[in-house]
Amino acid sequence: MKDVRKTAVTLAAALGIGLGSYGIAAAASGNGSSSSSSGSAPPAAARAGAPWGPQRSDETPLTGDALAKVTAIAKEKVPGGTIVRVETDADGHAAYEAHMTRSDGTPVTVYVDKSFDFVSVESR
Numbered sequence: 001m002k003d004v005r006k007t008a009v010t011l012a013a014a015l016g017i018g019l020g021s022y023g024i025a026a027a028a029s030g031n032g033s034s035s036s037s038s039g040s041a042p043p044a045a046a047r048a049g050a051p052w053g054p055q056r057s058d059e060t061p062l063t064g065d066a067l068a069k070v071t072a073i074a075k076e077k078v079p080g081g082t083i084v085r086v087e088t089d090a091d092g093h094a095a096y097e098a099h100m101t102r103s104d105g106t107p108v109t110v111y112v113d114k115s116f117d118f119v120s121v122e123s124r
Helices: 002-029 062-076
Strands: 082-088 096-101 107-112 118-123
Touching: 062 082, 062 096, 062 107, 062 118
Parallel strands: none
Antiparallel strands: 082 096, 096 107, 107 118
């Protein structure tokens, strides 16, 4: 009887680890099997880049001093706003862009040139 119980516990643990690993992998890759036909909002991960979409391959996230400078300018120009991401700008508006949401949820992009001077704020 002890062997049967030990085998059952081992199988349950292995199954739990396997299903948990699959769930984590599916969530990370966005390939989960969850679907909805009720028109509900997309998962939070999908909304995170909205309305700009995911990180583009021709734009690079900023780091270090560049990130700090562009973030400071963006927060100054959009008081109370929330930074979504800060990156290079491949569309030619400026050298850098900060995707943000205003305190009311309105999406905006703050553009900064290569000398770290403010260029413009564009509402989406």
